[in-house]
Amino acid sequence: MTVLTIPPRALAQARAAAEKLARQPVPPSPSAWRGWFDGSATPNPGRLGIGALLLGPAGERIEISRRAGEGTSGDAEYLALVALLEAALEAGARELAAYGDSQVVVQDVLMTGVPGAKGLEEHRVRAVALMARLDRVALRWLPRHRNGAADALSQRAIGG
Numbered sequence: 001m002t003v004l005t006i007p008p009r010a011l012a013q014a015r016a017a018a019e020k021l022a023r024q025p026v027p028p029s030p031s032a033w034r035g036w037f038d039g040s041a042t043p044n045p046g047r048l049g050i051g052a053l054l055l056g057p058a059g060e061r062i063e064i065s066r067r068a069g070e071g072t073s074g075d076a077e078y079l080a081l082v083a084l085l086e087a088a089l090e091a092g093a094r095e096l097a098a099y100g101d102s103q104v105v106v107q108d109v110l111m112t113g114v115p116g117a118k119g120l121e122e123h124r125v126r127a128v129a130l131m132a133r134l135d136r137v138a139l140r141w142l143p144r145h146r147n148g149a150a151d152a153l154s155q156r157a158i159g160g
Contacts, residue, residue, distance in 0.1 A: 039076025078119025
């Protein structure tokens with residue numbers, strides 16, 4: 001097995017580029033779907049709940065609130081993103097602006113050319129593969145207080 005070693009400077013540059021992209025505004029598009037995702041682990045690690053809200057350009061509204069097994073908060077956040085992406089594809093979305101309050105997940109997905117966050121690699125591969133099936137995806141970070149609907153859905157999933 002080959003171990004890929006990334007120089008610390010290259011890793012820092014990739015992280016800085018991902019952080020900058022994660023905070024850029026998404027240009028509005030009349031055909032784009034918008035989605036918010038959040039995951040909860042109670043305790044951490046513990047029971048996982050995921051929540052997502054997907055809004056379509058013609059007024060469509062899809063809510064996701066379900067348990068997702070056991071794991072860490074990072075697992076929950078990634079599973080919520082995956083559920084959002086799957087719902088967008090199932091609904092026929094071609095463009096998606098997705099928002100989450102997990103800096104770890106958003107930056108991890110946006111960092112290219114470097115290994116993913118330790119222990120979350122499989123989730124990253126799955127999320128990136130789903131994103132590739134859409135014509136255009138903008139993944140962005142937003143503060144927790146602006147992600148209330150997705151947070152409420154993830155909390156409801158675990159009875160919180």
